[in-house]
Amino acid sequence: MRRKKVIWVLLAVLMVVFMVINSPMVWKWMYPVKYHQEILQAAERYTVDPRLIVAIIRTESNFEEGRVSRKGALGLMQLMPDTADWVIKQGGFKELTVADLEKPEANIQVGAWYLSYLLTKFEGELVPAIAAYNAGPSKVNNWMSQKMWNGSPDSLENIPYGETRHYVQRVLYYQQRYNQVYNERLE
Template sequence: MRRKRTAAVLLLLLMGVFLLINTPFIWKWMYPVKYQPEIKLAAERFNVDPMLVLAVIRTESAFEPRRVSKKGAVGLMQLMPETANWIIKQAKFQGLAMEYLDDPKVNIDIGTWYLSYLLKQFNGDKVLALAAYNAGPGSVNKWLEQEIWDGSRERVEDIPYGETRHYVQKVLYYQEKYQKIYQNDFK
């Protein structure tokens, strides 16, 4: 009798967990969004999918605005100071200074502009743009020219830098998750 009761309680508990796992609340808890207004505005301004921006931020910094990498990349979108300086000049961002790179709005604007730039450079191909965001456009162009990697999502495992290979896979994974969970929240 006691085993049946224990089994029944376990079954009910498992059913409850299964039902909860498919609720929007649980998914939003597992894949949170911070800085939604800033992301939405920058994505619209620079014509980039906001879910892609979210995925880059999640992968780069896990939404920690003051994060600094071992290599010196700064902020939510982990921008290298040299790249950020170049972007500020290229995009003619008025009044932006490097000391504000850890400010979420500034970092999101600069990083989203750069994503837009890379997407244009690689004819809208987000896989190539993401690889370039991580490894630099020069590396990606070299891999394509030397036929090391064909640039396709299906052949991501051919990317010679392990960090870049995993980066592209993670960002694409998170973009799909965010798309499913938040598709109506960014309209």
């Protein structure tokens, strides 16, 4: 009799745990979105999926504003100063300077423009655009033209740089998670 009671209690606990784990609130806690409005505005302006922007930010800085990498990449979207300077000029961000990248709104705007540029450059192909965000478009073009990597998600292991390979895998993982948890309005 006592054994049956223990089994029922365990089943009840497992059901509660299962319900909690599958709660949208828990998933949103595990995969938060900060700078919601800034991301949505940039995504709409530059026609980029906001969940991709969120996945890049999560991978690059984990939403830590003002972050500077060992290599000198700046802000939420970890833009290299030379790249950011080029984007500021090409994207017509006349009011911005590289120093403004410490501000989340400016960083997200510049990063989203650059993502949009890369997606256009790689004809809408997501994986090469993500790789180029990390390694640079010239490197990715070189890998693809020399048949080192074909740009497909099925051949990530052929990306010559381990850091870029891991980066692409992480961004795709986070994008998939954010796609499961949030709609296109990040709700």
